[in-house]
Amino acid sequence: MTYLPYIQNTCEYPTRTNGPIEGINNKIKVLKRNAYGFRNYYHFRNRIILITKMFGPKQKGIKQQLVA
Template sequence: RITNGVVEGINNKLKLIKRLGYGFSNFDNFKLRDLLPWVFPFKTA
């Protein structure tokens, strides 16, 4: 059985960052905030 859980997780993370990005007046700052979790993944434990 194959699931699309990984893709849905990535999509959810991108949508969350997009929602948090409202209010940024500079696209470069928004882009940096978008890329940071992918470069330095957050530890959950």
């Protein structure tokens, strides 16, 4: 059986699905349909990153207070 390992993984981990990835793909496809006005690839790419929230805010370092 070619797909036996995949079937076993599905049985072992039933809560893990590809639903979140499918949601991201759907958002990208909708943007692609509406994005005929983007002038270049980088504008389109940046819009994908913004819509899918694939960016994270920069972590600020925690400053420790000195206790005298």
